Amino acid sequence: MINTQPKDTCVLVTGGAGFIGSHTVVELLQDGYEVVVVDDLSNASEKVFDRIDQIVGDDAAEHLTFVRADVADRDAMDAVFDEFDIDHVIHFAGYKAVGESVQKPIEYYSNNIGNTLVLADVMRNHGCKSIIFSSSATVYGDPDSLPLTEESPKKPATNPSGWTKWMIEEMLRSLVVADPEWNVVLLRYFNPIGAHPSGLMGEDPKGIPNNLLPYVAQVAVGRRDAVHVFGDDYDTPDGTGVRDYIHVVDLARGHVAALAWMDGRTGCEVFNLGTGTGTSVLEIIKAFSAACGRELPYVVEPRRAGDVTANWADCTKAREVLGWQAEFGISEMCRDAWNWQSNNPFGYEG
Numbered sequence: 485m486i487n488t489q490p491k492d493t494c495v496l497v498t499g500g501a502g503f504i505g506s507h508t509v510v511e512l513l514q515d516g517y518e519v520v521v522v523d524d525l526s527n528a529s530e531k532v533f534d535r536i537d538q539i540v541g542d543d544a545a546e547h548l549t550f551v552r553a554d555v556a557d558r559d560a561m562d563a564v565f566d567e568f569d570i571d572h573v574i575h576f577a578g579y580k581a582v583g584e585s586v587q588k589p590i591e592y593y594s595n596n597i598g599n600t601l602v603l604a605d606v607m608r609n610h611g612c613k614s615i616i617f618s619s620s621a622t623v624y625g626d627p628d629s630l631p632l633t634e635e636s637p638k639k640p641a642t643n644p645s646g647w648t649k650w651m652i653e654e655m656l657r658s659l660v661v662a663d664p665e666w667n668v669v670l671l672r673y674f675n676p677i678g679a680h681p682s683g684l685m686g687e688d689p690k691g692i693p694n695n696l697l698p699y700v701a702q703v704a705v706g707r708r709d710a711v712h713v714f715g716d717d718y719d720t721p722d723g724t725g726v727r728d729y730i731h732v733v734d735l736a737r738g739h740v741a742a743l744a745w746m747d748g749r750t751g752c753e754v755f756n757l758g759t760g761t762g763t764s765v766l767e768i769i770k771a772f773s774a775a776c777g778r779e780l781p782y783v784v785e786p787r788r789a790g791d792v793t794a795n796w797a798d799c800t801k802a803r804e805v806l807g808w809q810a811e812f813g814i815s816e817m818c819r820d821a822w823n824w825q826s827n828n829p830f831g832y833e834g
Contacts, residue, residue: 490516499576501528529832581694585645596648622646643790674728674758678817679824686824688831701825715787724765728758728796731812758797
């Protein structure tokens with residue numbers, strides 16, 4: 485095994501200005517890695533880099549370079565790999581809104597799959613064959629049984645966003661079959677929420693939030709009237725959908741753990757990243773109400789296309805192999821999300 489020190493390791497983070505990407509960049513810098521971020525800022529703000537600097541300090545921040553570019557732009561990506569000696573790639577860049585993907589399937593397939601193909605080809609041409617891909621529990625589809633393990637069958641996805649994750653996983657597996665020198669880790673996230681405990685960084689979606697937590701947070705801060713609950717007739721204890729919510733800082737640390745573990749390895753491995761506990765939509769609203777100190781109003785809407793009843797993870801493999809497990813619970817996730825939103829009511833632009 486190679487035991488490369490972080491200070492001697494350069495990591496390219498695509499989509500590194502986004503919610504999960506930016507939190508991962510913080511953890512990488514705090515661990516001493518050299519980091520290059522490529523992001524086109526289509527769903528992110530360049531101001532996040534000032535916040536990263538504040539969190540990690542000037543010395544660590546000197547090891548961060550930002551390149552504004554679309555990962556699908558082959559010339560731009562070639563230039564990045566020509567300029568920097570990239571050792572590993574963590575690939576976040578992609579559209580991710582489930583509901584929007586149902587309305588815009590062409591855009592989702594074109595962007596998510598297209599940019600991954602360009603990225604993998606450029607990596608191959610530059611002799612970089614190590615990648616962590618931000619996959620999703622959506623690849624399990626509507627599960628037969630819970631909790632979900634890495635051995636649970638991949639099933640037909642329930643929306644185009646999920647299908648892109650499903651297909652990219654298969655594309656990367658094919659790379660390893662074709663060339664055993666490739667080193668691929670597929671991280672299947674469950675539902676990332678929360679924000680950096682400093683209150684300096686958090687989720688800042690452009691337009692109407694597609695995910696539950698930023699919508700709840702915007703209701704709490706007065707930007708929206710009520711939380712929309714899509715379906716209260718599911719076969720769950722309170723009738724609302726159940727998900728495995730994971731603090732974004734825990735998730736970010738999972739990437740750093742995977743990076744350290746995969747150093748010098750080859751092949752393809754899959755890890756679930758979640759808490760192992762299911763929480764309903766109404767339980768989230770209740771927890772966030774406690775965090776912000778007032779009861780948040782909600783209205784029940786019909787079920788949303790592409791949603792499954794429940795899913796949560798078995799994260800034994802990540803604990804045993806990577807030495808990683810989630811540390812934060814729902815109360816901390818809501819506390820930190822509220823701290824971020826209340827201090828930044830209009831996100832990075834506020």
